[in-house]
Amino acid sequence: MSETVALGARDDESRRLTPAIQLVRLRKNYGDVVAVDDIDLEIFEGEFFSLLGPSGSGKTTVLRMIAGFELPTGGAVLLGGSDVSQLPPYDRDVNTVFQDYALFPHMSVLENIEYGLKVKKVSKADRRRRASEMLDAVRLAEYGERRPNQLSGGQRQRIALARALVNHPKVLLLDEPLGALDLKLREEMQVELKSIQHDVGITFVFVTHDQGEALSMSNRLAVFNNGRVEQVGTPRQIYEHPATAFVAGFVNTSNMLSAARSKQLLGVDEPHSIRPERLRLAENDIGDSEVAAPGVVTDIQYLGADCRVRVQLDDGTSMIASVPSDRLAGVAIGGSIRLAWPRNAAFPVANTDISKGGDS
Numbered sequence: 410m411s412e413t414v415a416l417g418a419r420d421d422e423s424r425r426l427t428p429a430i431q432l433v434r435l436r437k438n439y440g441d442v443v444a445v446d447d448i449d450l451e452i453f454e455g456e457f458f459s460l461l462g463p464s465g466s467g468k469t470t471v472l473r474m475i476a477g478f479e480l481p482t483g484g485a486v487l488l489g490g491s492d493v494s495q496l497p498p499y500d501r502d503v504n505t506v507f508q509d510y511a512l513f514p515h516m517s518v519l520e521n522i523e524y525g526l527k528v529k530k531v532s533k534a535d536r537r538r539r540a541s542e543m544l545d546a547v548r549l550a551e552y553g554e555r556r557p558n559q560l561s562g563g564q565r566q567r568i569a570l571a572r573a574l575v576n577h578p579k580v581l582l583l584d585e586p587l588g589a590l591d592l593k594l595r596e597e598m599q600v601e602l603k604s605i606q607h608d609v610g611i612t613f614v615f616v617t618h619d620q621g622e623a624l625s626m627s628n629r630l631a632v633f634n635n636g637r638v639e640q641v642g643t644p645r646q647i648y649e650h651p652a653t654a655f656v657a658g659f660v661n662t663s664n665m666l667s668a669a670r671s672k673q674l675l676g677v678d679e680p681h682s683i684r685p686e687r688l689r690l691a692e693n694d695i696g697d698s699e700v701a702a703p704g705v706v707t708d709i710q711y712l713g714a715d716c717r718v719r720v721q722l723d724d725g726t727s728m729i730a731s732v733p734s735d736r737l738a739g740v741a742i743g744g745s746i747r748l749a750w751p752r753n754a755a756f757p758v759a760n761t762d763i764s765k766g767g768d769s
């Protein structure tokens with residue numbers, strides 16, 4: 410376990426390497442269902458760490474075991490080096506932001522944020538000051554007196570965040586917190602969340618099924634499939650070097666060459682993945698360091714700057730090439746072409762079944 414983590418962490422030397430959370434052979438069974446299957450994971454202080462995976466892959470269950478809402482069937486949760494597996498949620502230095510925000514409708518925004526401090530018997534003046542600071546941090550200083558129903562979805566999201574952060578937890582857990590927002594707001598909040606996390610310096614564990622979100626926001630991420638972690642790494646490691654066929658397919662589109670086809674084209678008897686943007690439509694000139702395969706164009710999807718060109722190779726393998734739209738002259742559906750790619754653009758992947766982990 411620690412080897413994988415150290416590898417990922419070395420990517421960013423500025424990161425402190427004190428573990429905030431350690432999951433040790435963590436397991437959760439619900440009757441016959443294995444929701445979490447002996448997971449080992451280490452998350453460092455100050456990291457923005459995402460749990461990425463399709464629906465039902467065990468992300469929420471892991472988060473709930475970290476928070477203490479769910480007890481493990483096996484293994485342990487360590488926070489700051491201490492085993493908290495048997496502690497109730499309120500004895501863990503952790504706060505959770507839920508997808509539905511769970512704000513109190515009859516309280517003002519400030520009262521909502523102060524609530525946790527009030528429960529902890531923090532003095533009124535102190536509460537007000539800390540809540541106001543938090544309101545500033547989430548860029549809603551002028552909204553303290555409003556009620557939650559007088560705010561937009563994105564604003565409510567930020568209040569929920571402020572309410573969790575005002576307690577200065579060691580760790581903040583966020584379960585698909587942007588899921589209820591429309592696309593534009595979601596993209597804005599991605600940037601905001603990341604910058605708020607940077608400002609407060611608290612460890613964030615962020616659950617999402619959206620690979621773009623996980624890649625753009627995280628220092629590192631773990632890709633979940635069927636209750637297991639398929640790969641842990643930085644966004645770049647995960648995207649450019651997917652360790653398994655599942656990761657290659659789930660984290661953006663990837664083309665898969667079977668072991669047999671890889672042997673033929675690359676001389677290596679192992680399945681390989683190639684990202685669509687590494688493929689080009691070649692006329693005749695194939696470079697020495699390139700590999701090429703003939704095929705027929707079966708579909709062209711116009712996306713603006715780029716087009717997605719679907720090509721069926723002569724052995725039936727379907728490939729997708731992402732091609733700049735201005736390079737498509739003369740390419741038409743039904744036409745014969747050759748696909749070429751740099752030899753080093755194809756990565757060997759472990760031979761797991763992509764279809765098993767797909768979203769239902």
Ligand SMILES: Nc1ncnc2c1ncn2[C@@H]1O[C@H](COP(=O)(O)OP(=O)(O)O)[C@@H](O)[C@H]1O
Nearest residue numbers: 439442444462463464465466467468469470471
């Ligand atoms: N309380 C529960 N009782 C029974 N099965 C559950 C319960 N919670 C989750 N599961 C099952 O555990 C698996 C993982 O669920 P979950 O952690 O919610 O996945 P995710 O958050 O990745 O969508 C799923 O098969 C789900 O149906």
Ligand SMILES: [Mg+2]
Nearest residue numbers: 465468469470
């Ligand atoms: Mg979930």
